[in-house]
Amino acid sequence: MQDYRSVADAVAEEIRSGALRPGDRLPPQRTFARQRGIAGSTAARVYRELARRGLTVGEVGRGTFVRAASADPGGGSALALTEPAATRVDLGLNYPAVPEPIALLAEGLGGLLRPDTLGHALGPVGAAGVPAVRESAADLLARGGWRPDPARILFAGNGRQALAAVVTALVPPGGRLGVEELTYPVVKAVAARLGITLVPLAMDEDGLVPQAVAEAHATAGLHAVYVQPRLHNPLSLSMPEERVVALAEVLDRLALPAVEDAVWAFLRDELPPLAAHAPERTVLIDSLSKRIAPGLTLGFAVAPPALLSEIAACLRSGGGVPPRFALEAAHRWQQDGTVRTLVRAKQREAVVRQQIAARRLAGFTVRSDPRSFHCWWQLPRPWRADTFVAAAARHGIGVVPAAAFTVGDHHAPNAVRLGLATAPPDVLTQALDTLAGLARSAPEDLVTD
Numbered sequence: 252m253q254d255y256r257s258v259a260d261a262v263a264e265e266i267r268s269g270a271l272r273p274g275d276r277l278p279p280q281r282t283f284a285r286q287r288g289i290a291g292s293t294a295a296r297v298y299r300e301l302a303r304r305g306l307t308v309g310e311v312g313r314g315t316f317v318r319a320a321s322a323d324p325g326g327g328s329a330l331a332l333t334e335p336a337a338t339r340v341d342l343g344l345n346y347p348a349v350p351e352p353i354a355l356l357a358e359g360l361g362g363l364l365r366p367d368t369l370g371h372a373l374g375p376v377g378a379a380g381v382p383a384v385r386e387s388a389a390d391l392l393a394r395g396g397w398r399p400d401p402a403r404i405l406f407a408g409n410g411r412q413a414l415a416a417v418v419t420a421l422v423p424p425g426g427r428l429g430v431e432e433l434t435y436p437v438v439k440a441v442a443a444r445l446g447i448t449l450v451p452l453a454m455d456e457d458g459l460v461p462q463a464v465a466e467a468h469a470t471a472g473l474h475a476v477y478v479q480p481r482l483h484n485p486l487s488l489s490m491p492e493e494r495v496v497a498l499a500e501v502l503d504r505l506a507l508p509a510v511e512d513a514v515w516a517f518l519r520d521e522l523p524p525l526a527a528h529a530p531e532r533t534v535l536i537d538s539l540s541k542r543i544a545p546g547l548t549l550g551f552a553v554a555p556p557a558l559l560s561e562i563a564a565c566l567r568s569g570g571g572v573p574p575r576f577a578l579e580a581a582h583r584w585q586q587d588g589t590v591r592t593l594v595r596a597k598q599r600e601a602v603v604r605q606q607i608a609a610r611r612l613a614g615f616t617v618r619s620d621p622r623s624f625h626c627w628w629q630l631p632r633p634w635r636a637d638t639f640v641a642a643a644a645r646h647g648i649g650v651v652p653a654a655a656f657t658v659g660d661h662h663a664p665n666a667v668r669l670g671l672a673t674a675p676p677d678v679l680t681q682a683l684d685t686l687a688g689l690a691r692s693a694p695e696d697l698v699t700d
Contacts, residue, residue, distance in 0.1 A: 255296035258287055259304070262297065266306055266317055277307065277315045340682045343647040345518070345670030346545040347624055349596040355589045356543070363579055372419035376575035378405045378563040384578045387585040388551060392537055394516065395523030399535070399553040405563055406578060409548030410514055410538030412571035415441050417510050417534050417552055420561040421475040422447050429467050429476040431459050433656040435484050435512060438477055449657040450654035452476070458483060458490040461501040468505050476502070476509045480525045481516035485656050485668035487623040489519055508558070511535045517542050517594050518601055518622045531555045534562070539581060542594055549577045598622060604671040604679065615690060624672035630665045631690055638694050639667060646689070648682050 252404040265271045277283060277298070284294035298315055301307040309315045349687035364369060373538050379385070392399055407413035415438065418628050424430050430438060431452040442449050450473060453463040467473055480490045488535070490498070502509050511525045511533050526533040535553040540546075550573070566572050584590050601622050608617065608626055619626035630639055636652040643650050651670075654663040670688075671679060 255293045256302060257288075258289060258293070258297045259300040262301060263304065271317050273317050275317045277317070279314065285299065302579055310604060321357075339647050340674055340678055342670045342679075342682060343649045343651045343668075344673045345625055347541060347597045347600060347672040348544075349593065349600050355592060356584065358587075358589075360580060360583070363576075363583060368579075374575055376406075376573070376578060378566045378572050379405070379559075380404070380406045380573075380578050384582045387582045391542075391581070391585045391590055392513075392551060392553065393518040395527065397523045397527035403553050403556065403559065404553045405554065405566065406573045407550035407552065407566055407571045408573045410536060410540065410550040411437055411441075412566065413536045413538065413550035414438070414510070414512070414553045415445075416562055416565035416569055416571050417476070417536060417554070418442070418447065418477070419445060419565045420558060421508050421510065421534070423474065423569065426474040427471060429464055429473045430658055431478060431483070432658055432661055433483075433485060433653070434477065434658055435479065436655050438480075439658065449658050451661055454486075454489070455495045458488055459494075459498060461494070461498045464498070464501050464507070465505065468507060469583070473507060476507060477512065478509055479512045479515075481513065481519050481522050482620060482623050483522065484512075484515060485625060485651070485653075487619040487625055489522060489620060491525075492522075495523075495525055496528055499525060499532070502529045502532040502693060507532065509533045513537045514541055515623070518598055518624070519620070520594070520598075526553060534558060542597070543584070544588060547577070547580075549573055549581050550691065601672075603676065607676060607680055608669070608671055608683060611680060612687055615687070625668055625670050628667050628669055630667065632665075633693060634665060634690060635694075636663065636665050636667055639689065642689050642694065643686060646685050650686070658665050 262271070270669050278286065280294040280298055281291060284291045284299070286494065287294070298307070298309075304307060306318060307315050308318050342466060380388070382401070385404045388404050388406070389399050389401040392404075407416060410513070418428065418438075418441055422445070425448070427448045427450050428442060429450045429452050433454065439449065450467050450471075452467055453460045458480065464473070464476055480495055480498075482489055501507075509529065509532055513524055513535050514537055516522070516524065518535070524533075524535055526535040532555070534555070537551045539549045550571075552562055585633050601624050604624060605619060608619065612628065616629040617626050618629070630636060636654065640650055640652045650667045652663070653666040653668075656668070657663040674682060
């Protein structure tokens with residue numbers, strides 16, 4: 252009798268060579284057994300072995316399919332962290348992953364792939380989408396008792412396009428955009444490309460200081476403010492409600508628009524946005540990529556009526572108008588509960604990742620939120636952030652230095668941001684253990700010649 256493992260090896264070689272491609276469906280086990288001249292019980296063991304190796308995935312009622320990417324043939328997921336490292340654990344990437352999405356997303360797309368509906372979904376659409384999609388988007392974005400007016404919602408290809416379009420609409424070339432003194436690096440890149448000057452605004456333990464906005468505006472005039480009130484990147488802090496209200500009052504008094512980045516806020520959906528307190532001054536931006544999957548990058552902008560046409564024009568001129576297929580898919584996933592299911596799963600997963608970080612980095616000065624997917628690590632002396640980043644890279648671990656988030660000529664803290672979302676839990680644990688060991692040593696301990 253032919254050993255089932257040799258048959259599995261033959262199928263694995265067909266997958267490796269491209270004879271079987273990702274998404275191809277294998278024949279039913281009875282047909283497979285007849286084609287290969289093996290017993291039905293052997294075919295069943297072959298299919299189990301292929302699944303164990305991560306080469307195939309079974310879908311109830313549909314069959315067995317070749318996976319899009321092969322897992323480690325040995326079944327393990329641990330990455331070597333030796334020095335120098337042949338593999339890399341990138342804690343700079345930060346895309347939340349949970350086991351549920353693929354089957355859920357595929358089920359929700361079933362009706363969209365029929366010829367009649369697919370033709371409709373592949374048609375053109377503008378930045379305003381269509382009424383039904385705006386209604387479901389309003390439900391998706393709702394939090395803390397706030398639900399946006401669907402008529403105020405615009406769509407972009409992704410969150411970064413929404414951000415760039417809004418900044419372009421609010422701040423002219425050569426203008427001044429106030430930002431938190433530690434801010435999202437993409438804002439720095441957008442501003443540089445548009446010829447906009449970033450003005451760093453003071454922060455304290457509760458986030459952006461409203462008085463700092465007023466003082467900066469009085470000194471040289473701001474055209475707008477960019478702020479992350481909930482789960483700030485990189486600090487993970489969320490403004491207390493009284494601080495959000497105080498900031499809204501300053502914006503109203505100064506007639507100053509704000510760009511509210513809410514991309515991570517779904518993890519703290521009990522907290523209302525700044526837009527709930529200053530709806531005529533705030534443009535809220537958000538996206539699907541963190542809620543659902545990195546490749547699903549539909550972006551949202553919720554804007555006051557007076558700004559809608561200008562933001563829409565910036566989306567069109569910058570190529571940021573979304574594909575209709577993405578709108579229709581998001582609408583279906585919101586309607587059938589898929590988005591809510593994934594959000595709840597990611598909220599739970601964030602807690603697990605933070606617990607891992609708290610255990611592995613115990614004794615260090617780490618700032619985070621128990622429901623965030625990143626943390627801010629103030630490094631112990633005598634480490635500097637640049638030296639620590641280089642030492643971590645020698646161990647195959649990527650982390651982001653504070654300088655990436657620092658605005659202007661301000662001195663960057665000796666700190667790094669750790670993204671906890673992307674690496675599998677066992678890999679994350681091992682990486683954090685390695686980083687903790689590094690931090691307990693001194694830079695000169697690593698000198699070998």
